[in-house]
Amino acid sequence: MAHPSKSGIRKKLLSLGLCLVGFQALWGTYMVYPRWSRNYSPVQQGKDLISGSLSADQMLFALAGFRELIAGILWVRADSFFESGNYDAILPIIRLVTFLDPHQIDVYATGMWHIGYNFTDEEQRSDRRYLPSALALGKEGSSQNSNTYELFFETAWLWYHKIDDNYDRAVGWMEKADSVADIKLLPARRNLLSRLYERNGQIDKALDHWFTVLDAAEVSYQADKERRDYSIRQNRDTIENNLDNLLIRMSQRGHFASKEGRSLDDYDVMPPFDVGFGVKVTVTAERVLRIQGNWDVLSVGTRIRCILRDADYPNAIAGGAIWDAGSDMSFEPPRDQTYMMDSLFVRNQRFDKTVDMSRDPTMYPFTKEKYLLEFYYNPRSAPHHIQDKFGWNGEGMTDKTTTNIRTDIRPGQRCFYYAIELTRDEILLRKGSRGKTVTKKSDSYRETKEDYSNTDTGKPDLPGQGGQ
Template sequence: MGSSTRNMLKGIIAVLFVVIIFTQTQLDPQIREIHKGEKTAFQGLSNEFILGPMLGLQEAVAGALWVRADEFFHEGDYDAILPIVRMVTWLDPHQLDVYITGAWHLAYNFTDSNERSDRRYIPASQKLLEEGDANNTRVYDIAFELGWQNNDKIKDFDRSEFWFRTASTRKGSSKGGEPTEPAPLHVRHMLAHSMEKQGRIEAANEVWRSLLAETEPKLKASPNDFSLKSLHDSERHNLNLNLERMFSRYTHRINFDVEGKTTRSVNQVTGEPSPNTSFLSLDPAKDGAPVGQPRPAATAIPWKASFDTVRNGHTTILFPQPRVMDIKGIFNMGDGSRVSVKLHDDNYKESSSQSFTFDIDQSQTIMMDSLSVRGAQWARKIDMSKDPKMYSFSRPAYYLVLSFDPRTTAPFIQDRIGWSGEGMSNPKYEWIVKSNHPELGKKDNKIIRKVYRITREQIMGTKPVSEADVIPNDLYDKIQAEQTSPSTSAAKPAGE
């Protein structure tokens, strides 16, 4: 080969390299797009898995790791799953189930000896889901899970509404896996339920009506689609039930006929039609609107709620052994209502980490339980001595909060006292939680709450708990407001 040919080839190489660099600059933004959210998780991967990511096989390694996590799950070894969840979501941030399952483990499966959740992991669970949602903004799945967790576990219905609403704007997957379908209807079912839990029944009914408007024509077109029929039936049932509860509440019940076009209120005592008869039209042409005169609600004479932890002048909160709380109380809202018990450090604050981490402050203590009422009494012996990692009691002072929230109680109890406790009174312990969105029809919520400020000595059983330890509700709220974690306000409030 002559020198001129060699020089020509060298020139060609130089030109081609310019083209290569140009092509690479065109490819880089697209590669960033494909690998959005991925991290190089070489650190922490065991030897058998480390080669895969180095060869560009992140997804395959993630899949293999998740198979292994599944094995741990079946063995009940939940602790081993979490590091794998972290690795998999770094390697492949589009495996939705990994985020969802990991967050479920964190929120539900870390418990004490008596199956009480370790609430300290809940912020971590939320952060994991938020990270997953940020990496998968086209699909509804993780936003729905955030809504579910806020609805079911955290009982923050503002946030659950926000996430269900977000999920309802996202896409579901087609049979081919493409995110082209609208989010499934059950997402909006849960949106309506989250509104009901805020006492926003009218807003929830609007959601049920819009759902029925979609499913009825679809059902007519596919009458043998039993999945659709089931959804349609539950939408109709939930709307009718809400309407019935709105108009029969407190003193009346409704002679309810689903197939009829109207419902009629009757006096619960006499069985006679109410003098202020009200009808709810189920005629589609009238769009289920109330006709006639709705009766005034029977909140004029609210139910007097007896709630206390004192018997014969003595406080019925005992610590017979260190870290073992024997607690009893009375409550007359009916069997099936539940009293929430929460014991936490005086400076307890949710983790404010901006990103997901498994590391929680092991020195923190928070215990939550829910005690059912039987025969107007509630009681439980709560043994926290077996789980020192969860209940370290390393602080000198604690708050013991006993409460009843009408928003989270069973419907048949709600039907006596209203969605927001309007028909309930207890001058001593009732406490109004102001509506954060009155413009959305959200009402103030009347809860019953009794708060003790107790010391470590009392928890260790060396000093009794007495009524002198009770603090005013407004003082407790003020202290909690000062300690509000930024993470709890991460989601936008409902309606915004």
């Protein structure tokens, strides 16, 4: 048998090589890559990935194999930026650190807080346009670190404390946090879920959860036979106290009666209280609004949410926005959009606040033609003593202008909502508004000569001291 020729062997080797090239491509694509992507990829965020803020050169760091070390050094470096107030410089570091080492929980948590709270205008109003980025960071961080409750809790807290609306979102995140075992190391944190159920109108669930955490606290208390850990006892007593209060509130606000289909006439929430809302808005200078009004509710703890936004602000709803609705997240807020939110503090049944946006043109660019100035009051956000009258769902609240009480803007509740339309020219005092005083007011606004702009002086309108 003749030996194959050299060129024959070469051809066979070449064919074998080409076959192997095809094989490796298929093997790599179907047998290696999917498992690598799921288990070992530095980009494990999947659909939760925050895009658009990580450059290719930053990705190069991952190559060297010193990801965790570089992430640690960078985060130490970020400390100096915090101290010097150079907040913009911190954002890329947060992005880079979380990319290099997605298990740095404190970087995610600090980053969320930083983005959500620290970008403010001259009057300390935070830039709400950053909220989607903060939430996206929480979403990414929690998906990267689903073995711990921490980032689920932090995201729930952002919804609860900072956004203070859309409580179903806060509940969803907190339920996830509560389902992770390590939350039991700090049992008091579980108590937040009951509060959130209450805010979300799920009163029976709030009660059930108080019982659940009380049982757990009791077990811990009994296990600590020598009574060395005071916090265990304190937590148990706090839960017990909160549970008692909730039961009383459920009773006094007619929750049980309502469930049984009985009339609420004999309960604290009836008859509904007329909030007597009225407002006058004056554009006193370019980008400066003076907002005066009347609100006939006992003032202690009463704050009315006030929002000035583009009429077509993305994902806006009456009195707020669906902050996690966007799909494309980045750390760069939309520079061409305006969203100002503030609280109107009520004293002696009046409010008077001047909102000066003239010193922060990047935060309030006013690039659109039409704006909405919204006034929003949600009884679920109110303190307990106000809720005792208004109820959890606003059943004890009304207004002379009945259209101001809305049942369609938040499911299952009655909220106060009033909006005034403004144009860019009116806010900037341009064109037809130049040289004029732009004033808009509701029919129910009561004029006054008193000055209510200083909230620190004057007698409070407590019962027996001139209030209702």
